[in-house]
Amino acid sequence: MTEIFRHYDSATVGLVQSLLESEGIVTLLRNDSTSSSSVAVSDTVPTLCVADDSQEKLAVSFIREHFKEQNDTDGDEKVCASCGEKSPSNFSSCWNCNGELP
Numbered sequence: 001m002t003e004i005f006r007h008y009d010s011a012t013v014g015l016v017q018s019l020l021e022s023e024g025i026v027t028l029l030r031n032d033s034t035s036s037s038s039v040a041v042s043d044t045v046p047t048l049c050v051a052d053d054s055q056e057k058l059a060v061s062f063i064r065e066h067f068k069e070q071n072d073t074d075g076d077e078k079v080c081a082s083c084g085e086k087s088p089s090n091f092s093s094c095w096n097c098n099g100e101l102p
């Protein structure tokens with residue numbers, strides 16, 4: 001199982017999950033808030049994982065493609081200072097590394 005997407009907004013994570021499932025990629029939604037062993041703030045961030053590690057690259061490429069299409073329609077995007085990935089302008093944190101966006 002490999003983590004591929006993490007976002008504070010569970011609706012965004014759900015959207016990505018349905019996108020990947022529609023492409024035949026089996027995903028697992030992990031929300032660490034159910035864990036009793038840790039109380040870190042980041043534990044409440046929903047995380048999407050691929051069940052089959054060999055599909056990781058494929059899944060990531062679908063996610064990139066999806067957000068690229070969104071960018072094409074609204075013509076605006078933010079570039080992450082941490083990892084260099086582009087996120088839609090309505091995002092407050094990077095889709096890839098969850099870093100803060102300008």
Ligand SMILES: [Zn+2]
Pocket residue numbers: 080081082083084085094095096097098099
């Ligand atoms: Zn980033």
